[in-house]
Amino acid sequence: xxxxxxxxxxxxxxxxxxxxxxxxxxxxxxxxxxxxxxxxxxxxxxxxxxxxxxxxxxxxxxxxxxxxxxxxxxxxxxxxxxxxxxxxxxxxxxxxxxxxxxxxxxxxxxxxxxxxxxxxxxxxxxxxxxxxxxxxxxxxxxxxxxxxxxxxxxxxxxxxxxxxxxxxxxxxxxxxxxxxxxxxxxxxxxxxxxxxxxxxxxxxxxxxxxxxxxxxxxxxxxxxxxxxxxxxxxxxxxxxxxxxxxxxxxxxxxxxxxxxxxxxxxxxxxxxxxxxxxxxxxxxxxxxxxxxxxxxxxxxxxxxxxxxxxxxxxxxxxxxxxxxxxxxxxxxxxxxxxxxxxxxxxxxxxxxxxxxxxxxxxxxxxxxxxxxxxxxxxxxxxxxxxxxxxxxxxxxxxxxxxxxxxxxxxxxxxxxxxxxxxxxxxxxxxxxxxxxxxxxxxxxxxxxxxxxxxxxxxxxxxxxxxxxxxxxxxxxxxxxxxxxxxxxxxxxxxxxxxxxxxxxxxxxxxxxxxxxxxxxxxxxxxxxxxxxxxxxxxxxxxxxxxxxxxxxxxxxxxxxxxxxxxxxxxxxxxxxxx
Numbered sequence: 001x002x003x004x005x006x007x008x009x010x011x012x013x014x015x016x017x018x019x020x021x022x023x024x025x026x027x028x029x030x031x032x033x034x035x036x037x038x039x040x041x042x043x044x045x046x047x048x049x050x051x052x053x054x055x056x057x058x059x060x061x062x063x064x065x066x067x068x069x070x071x072x073x074x075x076x077x078x079x080x081x082x083x084x085x086x087x088x089x090x091x092x093x094x095x096x097x098x099x100x101x102x103x104x105x106x107x108x109x110x111x112x113x114x115x116x117x118x119x120x121x122x123x124x125x126x127x128x129x130x131x132x133x134x135x136x137x138x139x140x141x142x143x144x145x146x147x148x149x150x151x152x153x154x155x156x157x158x159x160x161x162x163x164x165x166x167x168x169x170x171x172x173x174x175x176x177x178x179x180x181x182x183x184x185x186x187x188x189x190x191x192x193x194x195x196x197x198x199x200x201x202x203x204x205x206x207x208x209x210x211x212x213x214x215x216x217x218x219x220x221x222x223x224x225x226x227x228x229x230x231x232x233x234x235x236x237x238x239x240x241x242x243x244x245x246x247x248x249x250x251x252x253x254x255x256x257x258x259x260x261x262x263x264x265x266x267x268x269x270x271x272x273x274x275x276x277x278x279x280x281x282x283x284x285x286x287x288x289x290x291x292x293x294x295x296x297x298x299x300x301x302x303x304x305x306x307x308x309x310x311x312x313x314x315x316x317x318x319x320x321x322x323x324x325x326x327x328x329x330x331x332x333x334x335x336x337x338x339x340x341x342x343x344x345x346x347x348x349x350x351x352x353x354x355x356x357x358x359x360x361x362x363x364x365x366x367x368x369x370x371x372x373x374x375x376x377x378x379x380x381x382x383x384x385x386x387x388x389x390x391x392x393x394x395x396x397x398x399x400x401x402x403x404x405x406x407x408x409x410x411x412x413x414x415x416x417x418x419x420x421x422x423x424x425x426x427x428x429x430x431x432x433x434x435x436x437x438x439x440x441x442x443x444x445x446x447x448x449x450x451x452x453x454x455x456x457x458x459x460x461x462x463x464x465x466x467x468x469x470x471x472x473x474x475x476x477x478x479x480x481x482x483x484x485x486x487x488x489x490x491x492x493x494x495x496x497x498x499x500x501x502x503x504x505x506x507x508x509x510x511x512x513x514x515x516x517x518x519x520x521x522x523x524x525x526x527x528x529x530x531x532x533x534x535x536x537x538x539x540x541x542x543x544x545x546x547x548x549x550x551x552x553x554x555x556x557x558x559x560x561x562x563x564x565x566x567x568x569x570x571x572x573x574x575x576x577x578x
Contacts (some may be wrong), residue, residue: 006198007048009185013479015144015154016045018198019177022155024051026162028077028106032067032447034060036083038123039110040183041144043081044556055450055476059469060087064094065432065440066473068103069447072430073404075238077104077165077173077209084111085123088130093439098172099134100434101236102327104165104209105172107135108159113143115182127176137164138477140176148197155203162209169327170211211326217343218351226359228256229295229366231310232264233302234433236465237345240265241426246346247301248274253350254299255359257366261305262417263407263429264275270424275363278422279373281307285574289369295319298430301345303331303433306417324348369577374421376573381419387565389558390484391535392419394485395458398539399427404452406430406445408459409438410493412486416458436461442470446477446550454480454545465514474550482545483552484538489513497561511559520554529554 006017019042030053033039046054057063060082062566071078082088088109098105111117112124129138138156142150161173182188199450203458230251237243248271251258257275259432260266266276284290290313300323304311304444314321314334321338324345325331332338341348381390392415399405405427407413433442441463451457464485486492490511500506507513522529528551 004198004203005383007045007059007185007425008197009188010182011144012041012147012179012183013045013185014146014151014197016041016394017048018043018151018154019158020049020052021203022158022206023079023106023162024049025203025206026159027210028079028162029053030055030067030070030074031079032057032063032070033081034058034063034083034087036110037086037183037443038084038112039108039441042108042110042177043178044184046079046081048142057448057476058472060070060090061440062092062443062467062470062473064091065097065443065467066447066470067105068094068098068432068440069406069444071098071103071105071447072101072444073238073448073450073452077106077162082109082125082128084109085125088127091434092131092134093437095131095172095174096134097371097432097434097439098373099136101432102170102434103172105133106162106165107172107174107464109174111140111176111178113178115566119345121275130176131172131174134172135174136169136171137161137173138176140178143178143180146197149459151198151470153205158208167207175244175574179291199264216349217324217341217347218349226255227295227331228297228299228359229255230254230256230258231298231300231305232258232266233300233305234261234262234263234431235265235302236430237265238426241269243345244269244271246348250273250299250345250348251275252351254352255363256299257363259305259310260422261307262420263304263413263433264302264433267420267422268427268429271421275367276422277366277370278420279370279377281309281418282307282377282570282573283369283373284313286577289577293366293369298322300324305543306413306433358504372577373573376576377419377569378571384565384569386534386557388535388555388562389415389569391484391486391538391555392416393421393534394503394539395425396420396425398543399425399456400454400543400545402426402428402453403545404428404430404448404455406441406448406455406457408441408457408463409433410434410463410491411460412458412463414493438466440467442467442471442483443473445483446470446473446479446481449477449479449481451478454482454547456542456545457481457483459485461482461485461514461518461558462491462493462512463566464518465516468521471522471527471550474525474527477550480546480548481550482542483550484542485518485552485554486557487518487554488557488562489515490559491561492562495559496566500563518552518554528553531556
C-alpha cells in the first residue's frame, strides 16, 4: 500500500485516520456505523477511506446483529462504531452472541474525555469495561494527540485489538475511544500535523488478523465393544464442505455413526463415506432402543446439538466424551467424563484399538434405525395436513443448491433438527445458537445476506417482531433475503414445556400472542409481503429466489395443533421402530 493521506487538521482527525488505516492494513473491510455526535471523528475517517465499506444503521441493537451477520459470513472482523452513552449499551446482546458463538467483532465506542465524566455531562455513562467478561480484550485509548510516540502506541494497540478478535479464539473486542472537542474539523484552517509525521514505513509490517496455527492432535480411543458415536453439533466452519468431509473421514476411521445436528454441515454436505444419522431425537424416545444404543465413547465436534432428548440420553449413559472445539472455555454443559480438546476438527488424528467387527455391527444398527425412522417421519408428515413442520422437508428439496439459510431460535431450529433430511444440496446454515436467544434474528440474517447470493431466513412471528427495527436497514441492504415467516401467533416453543398446562397465566405471559398486521408493517418499510396458503406454495416461491431486495412470505398456522402434531408424530414413529 502507498502512504495514506491522513487528515491533519486536528488531533482528532489525525488520530481517527491512523486508527482506520491500521484496521485496513489488518484486513478490515467493513464498518457498521450508527449516527451520533461524539463518534464524529471516527465516522468521518471511516467514510473517507476507500478501503472500507461503511453501512449506516440507525438502531444500535440492530446494527450490532447486522455486523454479527456480516462477520459470520465473511469470517473476518467487522467494526461497529457508535457514539457515547446508552448507544454502546444497545450493542450488548450482539456482543454476548459474538462471544458465545465465536464471531470476530471490533466494537469502537466513542466517549467523552475524563473531565466530562461523572458530572452530569450529556449522553455520558460509565463505559469502562462495559461488556465485562463478554469480550476477549478491552482497552480505553488515550486521548488523541498528533505526536509520533502516541500515534505509534495507537497503531500497535489497534493492531493488537484486531488480532485479538481471532486469538486465542474468535470473538468480540472492545475499544473505548474518547474525544475532546472540536469533533468535526470545521473552522480549523491550519493543520496541526506535519506532513512527515507519518511516512511510508509507518504502517509497514501490519498483517491481516487470523487464527493461530492449528496443532496436530491425536486422540486415542479404545473399547471392548467398539460402541462409539460422533456428535456433530451446530458449527459454522469457514469451509463447510471440507468440514463435512473431515468428520466423514474420522467416522470412517473409527467405524462410528455421525449424529448430525440440523444445522451441522454433515446434514447438507454428504461425506464420501460413513453413517449420518438425522432422526436420533425421534428414535431415542423409544426407551428400549435408547438402552440398546448406549455408547461407550463419544466424540463431539463443536457444541452439543439442540436436541434435549439427545443430551439427556448421553447424561444418563455417562460415556467417555472427547469434545473438540476451537475455543478455550468449557463447552460441556453435561458435566460428563469429558476431555476437552482445543483444536479445529481438521487437526484431529485418531488411533483405534477396538474390534472392527463390533463397531461395524453397531454402526449398521444405527443405519437401519435411521432408515426406518426417516421413512416413518416422511409418512407421518405427508399425512399431517396443515402442520407447519411439513414445510421443512419440502423446503430442503425446493431451495436452490448452496442457498445460505439463517434459522431463528426456538421452534424453527428445532423443526430443522427434527425434519430436515440428510442431503448433498450444500445448503449453508447460519444461526445465533451461542446464547440461543431470538435477539437480532432479522438483523443478523440481513448481515449474513449482505453482498452475497440470494438467502433465506426461516423464523417465527415473535423472533421477527422482536427485531422488526431491522427493517430500517432495507434502504442500505445490498443483497437478497426471503423471509419465511411462520406466524402461529405466539411462542410455539412454550407449548412443549410443562408451563403450558398452567392457564392462566400461560397464554398472556408465556405464549404472548401478537396481533400485528405483518402486511402493513412490511408496507410501512417498503418491503414486499405475501401471505401464502400452505407449505407447498411457500416452497414453490423459494424454488427461484429473487436477485435483490427483501420479501416476506407469511404462513399462518395454529400453534396448539402444531404442538400436538409433533408429540403425536414422535410417539408414533418411535413406537414403530424395531
